Amino acid sequence: MIGKASGIFFLCLLKHAVSVPMNDFFMLGTGTFFTLGDAEESDCVQGSIVSEYCGDLFDTICVARDGALQLFDGLFGTGPPMGVPHSAGALEDVGPPMVAPYWCDSSNGVVTYGAISMGDAGADVQLRKADDCVRKGFPLKAPAFQSASLFIATWTNVRPPGGGQTNTFQSVIATNAAEDETYVINQYLDNGINWGQCNGINAQAGVTSATGSLGPPSSNTAGIVNVEMGSNVGEPGKYVYCVHDQDKEEPVTCTRNGIQYEVNEEVVTNCAERCTCQASGMFTCVPQRCPPINGPTCTASGDPHYVSWDGRRFDFQRDCEHVMAQSCGSNDFVISAIMIIVEEVFHVLEV
Incomplete structure (x- = not known):
């Protein structure tokens, strides 16, 4: 027996803001790069890149397993520092300039780092990618910025002390040929941030500045675990900071479903919540009910x-x-x- 069944089908397609995919991460390619061993907490690389940071030049970058970079003018003492302990306090209290994509005590995972410069095999693609990030984030201040060297550090599948879920994120320091313009790109893998505390302390993110620190408002709060959903340049999961001249920051926009909104602009989603774009580049949302029909x-x-x-x-x-x-x-x-x-x-x- 053949019967016919019928029905009405409604198709609803929902678009959501996607953070940074893995193929948008920067790659070191065939250049010289390093990997922190399981027993290593930090390592320093000297002379591979010279960056201006808050008016001073630095030629040494130290990489910590705990999701941070520090810049120094030459190595000191008898060897590299052991990394800044997360209990040191706020970013601005740690001394030398610090870049923190996700600063929290970490274990396991893979930390790779190194520098690429103009002339290195395959470097041009990565340099132009950095240029695109900076120009989009600072269209008035850096419309023609051109990277000459990049320091790239990637933390892959790092876990909190004692084990647990994993985080994957990256930090890139881009400097021009004259070594007088430096930008930091911190980015977070889509669905790649899964824990936000270590030893009961919230992770921190951002960069130190001449007057304190710059970073997402969720830094050092329980909301840091959602850092991949925010941005200060209109692209979820991506934060770009100017560290050579921090007095002239660009206007911030917020992004939702590929659409950019100005600060204080509101958007209503599915009649369920009303969201307002904040100066941090992230939305704050409050629930609401649809008006009666x-x-x-x-x-x-x-x-x-x-x-x-x-x-x-x-x-x-x-x-x-x-x-x-x-x-x-x-x-x-x-x-x-x-x-x-x-x-x-x-x-x-x-x-």
């Missing part, structure tokens, strides 16, 4: 039954697509009900 309605249901805007009832037993509502003069906004008749085969068992 006082006007006419149009419905589609069952097998199949329609009630039009003027209250008339229709039944239509065929494959069809019924436009319920549509924007005037364009197809930018359309709500449709699709009727599909499906043939099904029923096997009848004779006894």
Whole structure:
């Protein structure tokens, strides 16, 4: 026996803001790079890149397993520092300039780092990628910025002390040929931030500055675990900081579903919440309820039954697509009900 089943299908496609995919991470390629061993807490690289930071030049970058970089003018003592302990306090209290994509006591995972410069094999693609990040983030201040060297550090699948879920993030220091312009790019893998505390202390993120520190408002709060959803340059999971001249920051925008919003601009999502763009580049949202419907309605249901805007009832037993509502003069906004008749085969068992 062959029977026909029918029904109305509604298709809803939701777009969501995606953070940084792995193929958007910077790569060291065939250049010289290093990896922290399991027993190593930090390591320093001298002379591979010279960066201006808050008016001073630094030629040594130290990489800590705990998700931070520090800049020094030459090595000191008898060997490299052991890394800044996370208990040292706020970013601005740690002494030498510090870049912290995700500063928290960490264990396991892989930490790779190194520098690439103009002329290195495959470097041009990475340098231009950095230029694009900086120019998009600072269109007025750095419309023609051109990287000459990059220091790239990537923390892959690092865990909090005692084990647990993993985090993956990256920090890039980009410097021009004249060594008088330096930008920091901190970025976080899409779905790559899964823990935000170590030893009961919230992780911190950002960079030290001449007057304190710059970073996401979630830094040193429980919300740091959602850092990949925010941005200060309109791209979720990506933060760009100017560290050579911090007096002229660009206006900030917030991004949702690929759309940029100005500070204080509001957006309503699914009648469930109202979100406001903050100066941090992130939205703050409050729940809300949809207003009651006082006007006419149009419905589609069952097998199949329609009630039009003027209250008339229709039944239509065929494959069809019924436009319920549509924007005037364009197809930018359309709500449709699709009727599909499906043939099904029923096997009848004779006894």
